[in-house]
Amino acid sequence: MLKIKAKIDESISYIRTKTDITPEIAIVLGTGLGALVNQVSDILEIHYSEIPNFPASTVETHAGTLVFGIIGNKKVVIMNGRLHYYEGYSMQEITFPIRVLKALGAKVLIISNAAGSMNPYYNAGDIMIITDHINLMGDNPLIGINDDQLGPRYPDMFDAYSPDLIDLAYQTAIKEKIIAHKGVLVAVSGPNLETPAEYKFLRMIGADAVSMSTVPEVIVAIHSSMKVLGLSCLTDKCTPEVLKTSDIGEIIQVANQTEPKLTKLVSEIIYQLSFD
16 A cells, blocks of 8 residues: 555655646635636646545535646635545545645645634625634544655644634635635534524634534644645524534535636735735
């Protein structure tokens, strides 16, 4: 069995037969950010199924392609469709693409998700800039033998979400008149949605929104010494006072309605990013 570094090298070797672009920014498109692909020029797409060691996305709304190109004057690589723990993959499998994005040269990771809001002051259709997270997925992608070539045995998660990028995102949202909050994300395994008691518990422990993704990728990004910006598309209100039976169709509809705002926000952030 190939060790993770050898698997990364194998994936990179194949990708380099298709493109020699060295991306500055890696982007993981969660629900609510798929339209960002339309902002990319000089585009090249590689399907996950073509790339050695890449798992395939099984979620219907996720395209499952790696997209290379330019946004503004920045070279980007985009995961158009992410992988989830609830799809049956291991934590190491769902975070393997982050290792590849880092090896391609990306210094910054912008990652998005759809999330339910437990904060009574947040509304469906708002955007949350993630300032911190709580991992309740019951697993961690760094469990196992550590490869010091990839990162330290005990990475510090104190500033997992870059304060500079949080500030840039917040100021950009104000400038663009986009409603954006700063908050804490809690990650659970899914795929079921939470019970009323679970939503109440998650709020009590300090979470503003809940999602079934993002945290594993962020852990590996920090292990890989990447700067991270996390954004949540708040698709439904999950506070006990207004809680009702969830409708996945309505959740996806809210995500689609929010997509232009999130796409605009991320595009403007990318234009303003500096690597000096």
